[in-house]
Amino acid sequence: MCDKWLDLEAKTVIITGAASGIGKEIATAFAEQGSNIVVADINPDGQEVLSEFDGGADKHLFVKTDVTNQEDIEEMVAQTIEKYGKIDVLINNAGINIPRLLVDSKDAKSKYELNQKSVNFMIDINIKGVLFVTQAVAREMIKKESGVIINIDSECGLEGSEGQSCYAATKASLYSFTRSWCKELGKYGIRVVGMAPGIMEETGLRTLEYEEALAYTRGKTVNELRTGYKNVSVPLGREGKLREAANLACFLASKRAGYIHGTTYNISGGKSRG
Numbered sequence: 001m002c003d004k005w006l007d008l009e010a011k012t013v014i015i016t017g018a019a020s021g022i023g024k025e026i027a028t029a030f031a032e033q034g035s036n037i038v039v040a041d042i043n044p045d046g047q048e049v050l051s052e053f054d055g056g057a058d059k060h061l062f063v064k065t066d067v068t069n070q071e072d073i074e075e076m077v078a079q080t081i082e083k084y085g086k087i088d089v090l091i092n093n094a095g096i097n098i099p100r101l102l103v104d105s106k107d108a109k110s111k112y113e114l115n116q117k118s119v120n121f122m123i124d125i126n127i128k129g130v131l132f133v134t135q136a137v138a139r140e141m142i143k144k145e146s147g148v149i150i151n152i153d154s155e156c157g158l159e160g161s162e163g164q165s166c167y168a169a170t171k172a173s174l175y176s177f178t179r180s181w182c183k184e185l186g187k188y189g190i191r192v193v194g195m196a197p198g199i200m201e202e203t204g205l206r207t208l209e210y211e212e213a214l215a216y217t218r219g220k221t222v223n224e225l226r227t228g229y230k231n232v233s234v235p236l237g238r239e240g241k242l243r244e245a246a247n248l249a250c251f252l253a254s255k256r257a258g259y260i261h262g263t264t265y266n267i268s269g270g271k272s273r274g
C-alpha cells in the first residue's frame with residue numbers, strides 16, 4: 001500500500017543484488033510505494049523477480065549487472081537514465097560472505113583458511129563494487145543536486161565475527177564510506193546513510209556451502225549452527241524480518257529522514273548496538 005507519509009511514489013530506486021533476500025524485499029517494499037525499481041544483479045533470475053512487484057512493466061527494470069565490472073555498471077546507469085531520466089535512490093546491497101579462518105590450527109592445508117582468492121572475491125564485490133557503483137550513480141545525482149545512497153553493512157562490521165574476519169572487515173569499510181561520502185556529497189544535496197543488519201530470516205546467503213564453512217570455523221556441526229541462529233544472544237530473542245530491513249530502507253530514503261546523513265543504523269534486535 002502506497003504510504004503518502006513516505007512520499008516515495010515515482011522515485012527511481014536502484015537496488016544492487018535485488019534478485020534475492022534483503023535486496024528483493026527492499027525492492028518489493030519500494031514497488032509498493034509506487035517507486036520505479038531497477039534490479040541490478042549478476043543473477044539473471046532478477047528478470048523473473050520483476051513480475052512479483054506491484055506496478056506495471058513501465059515501473060520495473062532489470063539490468064544484469066556484475067558490480068565488479070565497470071562496463072556493466074555504466075550500462076546499468078545508462079539504461080536507468082534512458083528509462084526514467086533520473087536516479088533518486090541507490091541501495092548498495094549486493095554482497096557475499098565466505099566464512100574462512102585466519103589460521104586453521106587443525107589443518108595446514110585447510111580449505112577453510114583465507115587465501116588470495118577468497119579475500120579478493122569479498123573485497124571486489126563488497127568494497128570495490130560498492131565504491132564504483134556509487135561513483136557512477138553519484139555523477140548523475142550531482143547533476144540534479146539530490147539523491148540518497150544507502151549502504152547495506154552488517155553489525156559484524158563493528159563487532160567482528162568468528163570465522164568471518166575478512167567479510168566483517170569489508171563491511172566495516174562501508175561504515176567508513178558512509179562517513180566520508182557524507183562529507184563529499186552533502187554539499188550536492190545527496191544524503192548517505194548505512195544500515196547494518198544482524199541475524200536475519202533466511203536469504204540466499206545461507207547456502208549449505210556457507211553453513212558448512214561457518215560451522216567448521218566455529219567447531220560446530222551444521223545442525224548445531226542452525227539451532228544456534230535462534231539461540232544467539234539477541235535481546236529481542238528472534239531473527240530480524242526481511243520486511244523490517246525493507247521498512248528501514250524506505251524510511252531512510254524518504255524525506256522524513258531528511259536530516260539523517262553520514263551515520264549507520266543497526267537493525268540487529270540489540271545483538272550489537274553499533
Ligand SMILES: NC(=O)c1ccc[n+]([C@@H]2O[C@H](COP(=O)([O-])OP(=O)(O)OC[C@H]3O[C@@H](n4cnc5c(N)ncnc54)[C@H](O)[C@@H]3O)[C@@H](O)[C@H]2O)c1
Pocket residue numbers: 016017018019020021022023040041042043065066067068093094095096097125129152153154155196197198199200201203204205206
Ligand atoms: N542475511 C543476513 O543475515 C545479513 C546480515 C547482515 C548483512 N547482510 C548483507 O545484506 C546484503 C544482502 O544479503 P542477503 O542475505 O540478502 O544475501 P543474498 O545472497 O540473498 O543476496 C545477495 C544478492 O547479491 C547478488 N550478487 C552477488 N554478487 C554480485 C555481483 N558481483 N554483482 C551483482 N550482484 C551480485 C546475488 O546474486 C544475490 O541476489 C549483503 O550485502 C549482506 O552482506 C545480510
